[in-house]
Amino acid sequence: MMFKSSLRVVRMFDPWGSKLCTCPLKYNLNPYTGCSHGCIYCYARTYIKDFNRPRVKEKLLINIAADLSKIPANMLITMSNSSDPYTPPEGRLAVTREVLKKVLGRGHPLLIITKSDLVVRDIDILQEGRVVVSVTITTIDDSTAKLLEPNAPPPSKRLKALKTLTEHGIVTTVRIDPIIPYINDDEGMLKELIRELADIGVAQITASTLKVRSDILSNVCRAFPEVASKLRTLYAKGEKLDNYTYLPRELRLKYLTYVRNLSYERGIPFTTCRESLPITTPGIACDGSTFLYVSKKFKDM
Numbered sequence: 342m343m344f345k346s347s348l349r350v351v352r353m354f355d356p357w358g359s360k361l362c363t364c365p366l367k368y369n370l371n372p373y374t375g376c377s378h379g380c381i382y383c384y385a386r387t388y389i390k391d392f393n394r395p396r397v398k399e400k401l402l403i404n405i406a407a408d409l410s411k412i413p414a415n416m417l418i419t420m421s422n423s424s425d426p427y428t429p430p431e432g433r434l435a436v437t438r439e440v441l442k443k444v445l446g447r448g449h450p451l452l453i454i455t456k457s458d459l460v461v462r463d464i465d466i467l468q469e470g471r472v473v474v475s476v477t478i479t480t481i482d483d484s485t486a487k488l489l490e491p492n493a494p495p496p497s498k499r500l501k502a503l504k505t506l507t508e509h510g511i512v513t514t515v516r517i518d519p520i521i522p523y524i525n526d527d528e529g530m531l532k533e534l535i536r537e538l539a540d541i542g543v544a545q546i547t548a549s550t551l552k553v554r555s556d557i558l559s560n561v562c563r564a565f566p567e568v569a570s571k572l573r574t575l576y577a578k579g580e581k582l583d584n585y586t587y588l589p590r591e592l593r594l595k596y597l598t599y600v601r602n603l604s605y606e607r608g609i610p611f612t613t614c615r616e617s618l619p620i621t622t623p624g625i626a627c628d629g630s631t632f633l634y635v636s637k638k639f640k641d642m
Contacts, residue, residue: 350398351408354419359583361615363627367417367452370405372440374398376428378456378493381560382519382551385423395428397436405440409447417630418444419452427457429492438463445470450633454516456493458502464509473544475629476503477516480525481534488564489525500537507542514629515543518614519551520596521561522575522588523568532603539607544632545625548600549614550593552585582617594618 354369375395376385386392398404420426426437441463444451450471453460460467460474467474476499480486483495506513515538520526538546551561553576562569579586587593597613601620604611610622625631
């Protein structure tokens with residue numbers, strides 16, 4: 342915390358004082374401001390100007406080098422919490438690839454959060470460091486995902502990327518987040534998704550339900566007009582937590598217990614994100630970073 346005011350790019354992760362956040366102490370790094378995946382449920386779109394126009398942070402690599410010199414080399418870094426390090430422009434710019442070299446070159450444990458299969462491009466670098474790759478997959482159905490995340494690679498490509506990463510010795514976790522009633526809550530599809538994740542060998546599954554503000558709920562209802570009325574009715578019965586409206590507790594518990602039980606049947610640890618429900622695997626961090634410290638792969642690093 343002592344370096345917070347002087348850091349420009351690599352900053353202490355700030356959950357805005359949320360008592361629901363169970364993330365460990367860590368730094369956050371966003372190579373890009375904004376993201377063009379176009380996820381209709383994204384909370385960051387509400388407070389970052391021109392969010393749909395991703396651009397590289399000014400003097401990024403220079404500032405990263407300066408920031409990294411000010412923080413302990415063993416501190417956990419997450420990339421990224423309010424963007425995607427593999428947002429579409431990364432395919433031609435390869436900025437994240439250069440960032441990886443700098444971060445891993447200093448020995449930092451790194452948690453990558455992405456919706457893109459482009460991450461496989463950097464396997465050669467990822468294999469050299471302490472890295473966990475967390476891939477978000479909200480549904481196994483490509484057509485539904487196209488409405489939820491119009492510019493992100495389809496789930497089918499993300500599953501292939503997970504398989505490739507795992508086959509190359511990269512520890513992977515998956516976020517099924519957010520689960521939205523009437524849209525991606527089909528039990529059969531969730532069961533099929535978790536079966537595939539188990540076959541791939543992911544180390545952890547984290548699931549969470551959609552938390553809304555008025556703009557987020559409007560975006561979802563606009564994309565799925567056939568369920569808009571039912572969604573609004575459900576959230577009207579929900580509870581207010583951390584300035585967001587949550588689904589009714591009983592429904593959240595039903596969804597997340599179902600996913601947890603499916604995960605446990607396959608031997609996969611399970612956690613939730615900001616749900617305040619006592620149904621997670623003890624001793625496992627919600628963000629997937631636990632495996633940076635307990636995986637046999639990293640014992641000698």
